[in-house]
Amino acid sequence: MSIIRVALPVPMRRLFDYLAIDTQVEIGARVKVPFGNRSLVGVVWEKQSESDWDQSKLKPIQSVIDPEPIFDPSLCKLCNWLAQYYKHPIGDVVQTAMPAALRKGESSAPKPVDYLTLSQTGQNMALTELSRAPKQQALLTALKQQDLSKAQAKSDFGLSAVNALLDKDLIELSSQTPTGNCQWKTQLALQPSPQANVEQALAISSIEAKLDEYACFLLDGITGSGKTEVYLRSIEPVLKAGRQVLILVPEIGLTPQTVHRFKHRFGIEVGVLHSGLTNKERLGVWQKSRAGQLGIVIGTRSAIFSPMQDLGLLIVDEEHDSSYKQQDGLRYHARDLAVVRASNQNVPLILGSATPALETLNNALTGRYQHLVLQHRAGNASIASQHIFDIRQQPLQFGIAQGMLDRIKQHLDGGSQVMLFINRRGYAPSLICHQCGHVEGCHRCNKPYTLHKQLNKLQCHHCGDAKRVPSQCQECHSTQFNTMGVGTEQLEQGLQSYFPEYSSIRIDSDSARGKNKLDAMLSSINKNQHQILIGTQILSKGHHFPNVTLVLILDVDGALFSADFRAAEHIAQLITQLAGRAGRAEKPGEMWLQTHDPAHPLLQDLINNGFAHFARYALLERQHAALPPFAYQALFKAQSLRADHAFAFLSEVRELLAPYTGVMCIGPIPALMEKRQGQFRMQLVLQAGQRGPLQQALGQIINQVETLPLAPKVRWALDVDPQDFS
Ligand code: ADP
Numbered sequence: 049m050s051i052i053r054v055a056l057p058v059p060m061r062r063l064f065d066y067l068a069i070d071t072q073v074e075i076g077a078r079v080k081v082p083f084g085n086r087s088l089v090g091v092v093w094e095k096q097s098e099s100d101w102d103q104s105k106l107k108p109i110q111s112v113i114d115p116e117p118i119f120d121p122s123l124c125k126l127c128n129w130l131a132q133y134y135k136h137p138i139g140d141v142v143q144t145a146m147p148a149a150l151r152k153g154e155s156s157a158p159k160p161v162d163y164l165t166l167s168q169t170g171q172n173m174a175l176t177e178l179s180r181a182p183k184q185q186a187l188l189t190a191l192k193q194q195d196l197s198k199a200q201a202k203s204d205f206g207l208s209a210v211n212a213l214l215d216k217d218l219i220e221l222s223s224q225t226p227t228g229n230c231q232w233k234t235q236l237a238l239q240p241s242p243q244a245n246v247e248q249a250l251a252i253s254s255i256e257a258k259l260d261e262y263a264c265f266l267l268d269g270i271t272g273s274g275k276t277e278v279y280l281r282s283i284e285p286v287l288k289a290g291r292q293v294l295i296l297v298p299e300i301g302l303t304p305q306t307v308h309r310f311k312h313r314f315g316i317e318v319g320v321l322h323s324g325l326t327n328k329e330r331l332g333v334w335q336k337s338r339a340g341q342l343g344i345v346i347g348t349r350s351a352i353f354s355p356m357q358d359l360g361l362l363i364v365d366e367e368h369d370s371s372y373k374q375q376d377g378l379r380y381h382a383r384d385l386a387v388v389r390a391s392n393q394n395v396p397l398i399l400g401s402a403t404p405a406l407e408t409l410n411n412a413l414t415g416r417y418q419h420l421v422l423q424h425r426a427g428n429a430s431i432a433s434q435h436i437f438d439i440r441q442q443p444l445q446f447g448i449a450q451g452m453l454d455r456i457k458q459h460l461d462g463g464s465q466v467m468l469f470i471n472r473r474g475y476a477p478s479l480i481c482h483q484c485g486h487v488e489g490c491h492r493c494n495k496p497y498t499l500h501k502q503l504n505k506l507q508c509h510h511c512g513d514a515k516r517v518p519s520q521c522q523e524c525h526s527t528q529f530n531t532m533g534v535g536t537e538q539l540e541q542g543l544q545s546y547f548p549e550y551s552s553i554r555i556d557s558d559s560a561r562g563k564n565k566l567d568a569m570l571s572s573i574n575k576n577q578h579q580i581l582i583g584t585q586i587l588s589k590g591h592h593f594p595n596v597t598l599v600l601i602l603d604v605d606g607a608l609f610s611a612d613f614r615a616a617e618h619i620a621q622l623i624t625q626l627a628g629r630a631g632r633a634e635k636p637g638e639m640w641l642q643t644h645d646p647a648h649p650l651l652q653d654l655i656n657n658g659f660a661h662f663a664r665y666a667l668l669e670r671q672h673a674a675l676p677p678f679a680y681q682a683l684f685k686a687q688s689l690r691a692d693h694a695f696a697f698l699s700e701v702r703e704l705l706a707p708y709t710g711v712m713c714i715g716p717i718p719a720l721m722e723k724r725q726g727q728f729r730m731q732l733v734l735q736a737g738q739r740g741p742l743q744q745a746l747g748q749i750i751n752q753v754e755t756l757p758l759a760p761k762v763r764w765a766l767d768v769d770p771q772d773f774s
């Protein structure tokens with residue numbers, strides 16, 4: 049008999065003891081256990097011969113789900129680090145690290161799947177007989193080499209080709225359990241790569257020198273400088289050595305084109321993990337990467353938890369992207385976790401970006417990471433020239449000055465595409481009564497509703513609440529309304545009527561909602577079906593538009609005066625990324641920024657000296673202001689229906705921290721967004737010059753915070769290394 053300590057999905061910072069009588073169970077395997085009057089799926093985290101509790105009261109486990117561990121020692125180590133660093137309940141960490149199907153207790157063993165094999169007739173048939181059906185011919189050719197799973201054949205050759213061959217009895221279906229063999233190792237078929245330029249060659253050889261140990265590289269290269277090419281070349285020797293590669297990409301960057309580039313270069317199946325997968329699909333990728341059956345796994349944030357049989361290289365593309373930070377529950381940063389994982393597993397890590405996060409850049413400048421710089425464009429890429437347009441005292445039509453409209457016309461008439469960025473979706477950010485000045489606002493958030501004209505709705509962009517556009521003012525019953533400000537919808541309408549001969553397309557989270565919608569839009573743009581592209585942040589992420597020669601950014605002024613100390617960094621990243629989306633070598637583009645503050649030092653520095661210069665200056669500013677990365681922060685957040693509860697709770701937390709002189713507390717203060725969904729939101733900012741004292745203080749008080757009398761009355765959370773103060 050032994051005592052096992054189980055990580056359970058309950059919000060308590062501890063493990064739970066159970067008895068394992070006459071059963072073998074391993075650390076890292078799932079078990080089903082009684083908990084209160086429920087039964088829960090948990091993971092065995094420790095084994096002991098004695099319990100700290102009264103052993104006679106311990107209950108036996110109900111069943112063992114996994115005969116073998118599903119968490120290997122390195123994943124266990126990663127989870128322990130997460131729980132410890134983010135002060136988060138281990139049970140919840142373990143849940144986050146598992147695919148949903150496994151959380152529910154489903155078997156982790158691969159299920160038999162349908163395979164396609166050649167029939168006797170198929171084997172004997174000459175391929176030329178299918179020359180009029182090229183897809184079928186290609187499938188038959190592939191099957192002559194080896195059996196394929198039906199799913200694989202469907203995705204590579206199309207369902208109709210599969211069905212046609214089945215109908216003709218050229219192939220047969222059979223049910224097979226995927227075996228542990230790693231076909232990709234023998235399938236590797238490298239497509240030729242371009243000759244690396246000097247900067248790339250230097251980067252590639254620096255990385256190659258460290259393939260057998262932990263090293264972290266910042267691949268700091270302007271858009272189009274060939275970073276992806278450096279990834280590909282660094283991946284090559286890893287795959288050849290039979291080891292696996294894990295690549296993280298931002299949510300929006302995970303397009304079929306991205307995946308195709310990796311698939312195509314190496315000629316092997318690539319595992320893809322993103323939020324749109326079904327539980328079954330996700331489990332499938334998890335099983336294969338764990339068994340070593342995938343050479344490359346590409347995924348968004350949570351892919352960092354993928355079990356890999358033999359990890360040889362980690363890559364985080366666009367490492368500055370905000371989607372790597374989880375903003376609820378376990379508030380981890382996948383890029384930081386990648387550093388921990390690479391170091392634990394003694395493998396190299398490449399962080400790539402054209403606009404590195406200041407934290408990362410600082411690590412590179414101080415020598416903790418190796419700084420690999422690509423300053424020149426590779427191949428056919430170009431970066432737009434950047435300009436500021438002063439709109440003070442200029443009349444604006446749907447947010448655009450006449451001078452800019454003329455420029456748009458020039459580019460359109462010249463046969464190019466133009467791209468307009470505005471940071472607001474909807475028609476207008478508020479609706480005002482022309483008679484009495486009343487602004488329709490969401491009571492739960494104390495913010496104006498955004499007008500969505502197409503839907504005939506007012507929508508709160510903070511809580512999602514929506515209602516029909518009123519016909520009369522609530523206050524004075526007037527029927528005359530005006531809109532204030534401009535959103536994507538209005539911009540689209542305005543441009544459509546101003547340039548009726550050109551087609552426009554709007555890309556924001558309203559229009560791009562739905563499966564594959566964004567991909568379809570992007571490909572219609574690359575086919576030149578639209579000349580005017582209007583969009584939000586989505587435009588700045590990962591997609592290249594070679595026919596765009598004019599980028600116009602409409603509203604940066606708000607961000608220049610934000611209360612968030614990272615606002616300047618984010619706006620500089622956005623502007624630089626947008627400029628990098630456009631143009632190509634023979635047709636370089638230009639980017640214009642409309643502003644009321646043309647002399648703003650940030651804009652001037654960025655436009656004249658580029659992001660690298662701006663970023664070094666911004667780091668100096670952070671140093672003078674003692675802000676991250678020169679200080680370490682944590683944030684206690686609390687919200688409640690009564691503002692005084694949230695305030696009092698955080699005041700108590702502050703008192704708990706009083707003995708820790710190395711930690712400075714700011715607050716409790718209202719969050720930037722004071723009220724949301726009817727809840728009052730307060731925060732307590734903790735800051736320390738060193739990570740150690742902050743971690744230590746948090747570790748000491750977190751259990752007391754949990755048991756504070758007001759804790760059950762508020763919704764509270766701790767965010768270590770917070771990115772977002774809204
Ligand atoms: P990034 O990832 O930095 O944006 P990419 O790797 O996508 O850059 O490269 C931009 C373009 O330049 C791609 O079309 C790529 O195929 C091409 N390219 C990259 N490196 C070279 C090279 N050394 N010679 C020629 N073309 C290259």
Ligand code: ZN
Nearest residue numbers: 481484521524
């Ligand atoms: Zn009114």
Ligand code: ZN
Nearest residue numbers: 490493508511
């Ligand atoms: Zn609201």
